[in-house]
Amino acid sequence: MALLQIAEPGMSTAPHQHRLAVGIDLGTTNSLVATVRSGMSVVLHDENGRGLLPSVVRYHEDGSTDVGYSAQAMQSRDPHNTIVSVKRFMGRGLRDLPDAGSMPYQFVDAPGMVQLKTVAGVKSPVEVSADILKVLRDRAEKALGGDLVGAVITVPAYFDDAQRQATKDAARLAGLNVLRLLNEPTAAAVAYGLDNAAEGVYAVYDLGGGTFDISILRLSKGVFEVLATNGDSALGGDDFDHRIYCWILEQAKLSGVKPQDTRLLLTRAREAKEDLTFRPEVRITAVLGAGEMVDLTLTSETFTDITSSLVNKTLAPTRKALRDAGLEPEDVKGVVMVGGATRMPQIQHAVGQFFRQEPLNNLDPDKVVALGAAIQANVLAGNRSDDDWLLLDVIPLSLGLETMGGLVEKVIPRNSTIPVARAQEFTTYKDGQTAMSIHVVQGERELVSDCRSLAKFELRGIPPMVAGGARIRVTFQVDADGLLSVSAREKSSGVEASIVVKPSYGLSDDEITRMLLTSQENAKADMAARALREQQVEAGRLIEAIEAALNENGDSLLSATERAEIDEGMAVLRRTLEGANHQLIKDQIEKLNHISEMFAGRRMDQSVQKALTGHKLEELEI
């Protein structure tokens, strides 16, 4: 007999029509699945009552897999075929992984995304993630007694389009219908905001196993708005383990450690880190493959010392996010702690000092993201009557396209809330131009060469018209998952072309950060460069227009002297173009405009005459 859950008033479902939806936190270290039952968000447990599923997959020769604790237990014995922290490889190329050499995997550099060689064949990070998701889906369907209508899956706020797409692909491969990808800190705010009904500006400090995110959110009347996000997708609890691991090697004077031993020592390092949350010191013991003994004592002071640079690395993006939101630390009403790594006392202390207040941590930091995702999934599946409840996310970098002269025209500015659609009109540059190349770029700089290229496509079949005659409407649309599609349409003929941006996998967050930083450092130089390019484009356009006109009726409308004067003006402008003085170019453009004014006037008169000759007055539409 099916078991019933309590529904919201008037929201009871018909029999067999349950809208079962789950929230999934697909984490670097651990993954969880949660759902809303009788109005309460709960994490779903496995047969042994454990909520967390270690994000570890072990591949066997016969193609079967172990996922979770059983795989984790084998990671030191079978390191090549036991994949941990696969989230770090999602949407990344080999060159994005500077520490690939210290990992026990056999990487295969595939175009787009790195792949891993195992006994069961070459696996992509998408497949490994799908294997984790399958286990969670299976758990959820058993616990809920039916098929899922869909899932909300969380991703770090800083995941770029490639990483988001990879996550979606993994879900699809696992047979899950993705209702929406949700930023992890936003999910945490959902869990806290609804459960505690607190309004105001909040910071979400999320230090997970492998990613750090800081988000500044405004919560009011049940509406969440993300004001700014920042972070570092290659920083997390794993790095703290690694610091302890390095400390062990140094203290025990070990070198040339075998992969099995590396695994073992990293496991010991993680245990030591967790124990130091409750104890002032821990003993680390291990027997390595070659019989070497490790027996060390790590105090919490030493631990704080060797990890202080890591802690500081989280504070720089925090400062940056606050600045983006136009806020000071005092404006933040509360700080939500997310991720198991925030249990470390030195983190709690540093964050408390930065914001000058005790961080909030009354929900389990490991579960809070999944709980929030489940609440969102429940809304999207249609189980709640309050449809005024909305979630707003932002895009991390501006999106725009290339215009003449290699300049960037920003269509959607960074930190715009998504989903968003913006359209802008562009025109042709040359007479009779029948195609237009549309180059989509991402970044804050003024010149295309300084931004990241996302996609290129062409709009063909524009009817031949004079320069500036065609009206091409380019629409940028970012969906709720942060994925971009761009379409271009010529208005008079209706020809259309579009592209869904599946960007080349592999923009690291360091790159995003660097792009943001350089855009600020180079703001002035960029402005000058833009001014120069604009004048260069304008000059080129003018010369081209005059030349076309001269060819057409320069001889009939101009005297030899007049013609020489115009030719001289063009020659001067061409010479000025070789320099880099935009003001000088501008002056010459004006001069040439002035010289050619009477020519333009005569052309106008002639065409009016032509148009009128032979027509009766009443035929003209005046």
Added chain:
Amino acid sequence: MAVTLTEKAATHIKNYIAKRGKGVGLRLGVRTSGCSGMAYTLEFADEFNDTDSQFESFGVKVLVDPKSLVYLEGTELDFVREGLNEGFKFNNPNVKSSCGCGESVGF
């Protein structure tokens, strides 16, 4: 005859209502649909209706509208766990038949 809750069910309901932050009790009912004719509804109640019958078990108010009451008299609502799944179960003496899933019933 009353409609009652088991102590276990009442504990869970109190917990859910507290988490939800509002609600005066629980509303039980039946409506026509499903493979055996009628289906149970189980919802949070935000307000009383004049025609509701009110019952109280272990501190939880249970509301039933008059049309549903004829089908639900004597029913006990229990909270059970079956494997990984958990939820509420109607023990209703009026039921003559139910479909395999137990979600819809005949009287």
